Amino acid sequence: GDSVTQMEGPVxxxxxxxxxxNCTYTATGYxxxxxxxxxxGEGLQLLLKATKADDKGSNKGFEATYRKETTSFHLxxxxxxxxxxxxxxxxxxxxxxxxxxxxxxxxxxxxxx
Amino acid sequence: DTGVSxxxxxxxxxxxxxxxxxxxxxxxxxxxxxxxxxxxxxxxFLTYFQNEAQLEKSRLLSDRFSAERxxxxxxxxxxQRTEQGDSAMYLCASSSGGQVNEQFFxxxxxLTVL
Numbered sequence: 443g444d445s446v447t448q449m450e451g452p453v454x455x456x457x458x459x460x461x462x463x464n465c466t467y468t469a470t471g472y473x474x475x476x477x478x479x480x481x482x483g484e485g486l487q488l489l490l491k492a493t494k495a496d497d498k499g500s501n502k503g504f505e506a507t508y509r510k511e512t513t514s515f516h517l518x519x520x521x522x523x524x525x526x527x528x529x530x531x532x533x534x535x536x537x538x539x540x541x542x543x544x545x546x547x548x549x550x551x552x553x554x555x
Numbered sequence: 556d557t558g559v560s561x562x563x564x565x566x567x568x569x570x571x572x573x574x575x576x577x578x579x580x581x582x583x584x585x586x587x588x589x590x591x592x593x594x595x596x597x598x599x600f601l602t603y604f605q606n607e608a609q610l611e612k613s614r615l616l617s618d619r620f621s622a623e624r625x626x627x628x629x630x631x632x633x634x635q636r637t638e639q640g641d642s643a644m645y646l647c648a649s650s651s652g653g654q655v656n657e658q659f660f661x662x663x664x665x666l667t668v669l
Contacts, residue, residue: 540610541656545598547596
């Protein structure tokens with residue numbers, strides 16, 4: 443079945459540091475890929491998405507590129523802020539049936555001054 | 556606010572009791588999903604509806620769990636004879652379908668079974 447693997451956290455960075463959170467996937471067919479973010483005490487929010495190979499999703503300074511050849515969708519940000527502290531989830535959506543989401547286990551990011 | 560809402564936000568119950576949660580999706584969305592999230596894990600799919608029809612159920616959804624969406628609007632998730640292993644955050648999401656099918660999540664209902 444479909445699966446998503448993310449790097450384990452927590453990831454602790456200083457403000458303005460470069461961020462990479464690795465995500466790889468296994469899926470039949472050609473899924474859509476997503477990054478969701480969960481801030482403390484809040485619900486899941488869509489951060490960015492990509493629907494086909496070589497698409498780049500971007501939002502709020504975060505970027506991720508759909509790499510079919512390496513089945514990866516790594517999240518990057520050039521300069522993190524304390525307000526980026528949250529749990530980040532990589533997910534895929536199958537194109538058949540109900541397009542349900544399959545999530546990774548999440549990576550907690552802590553940004554310190 | 557026109558986002559997805561869930562009630563109650565928190566529920567504490569004793570083992571063996573029945574509980575029911577409600578989800579109100581974004582009004583124009585025809586798809587509604589239920590997920591379960593345990594501590595330190597990502598959400599896991601439970602079931603989904605297209606309008607009032609329940610089209611898929613995960614093997615995680617034991618026969619103690621039942622979900623309905625009677626008029627294609629709000630949905631309820633009932634757990635009968637709760638067990639301590641049912642303690643989790645129950646998330647609802649809705650979408651308008653389509654190829655990308657972006658799902659919008661509610662704040663969740665946190666269930667604690669004592």
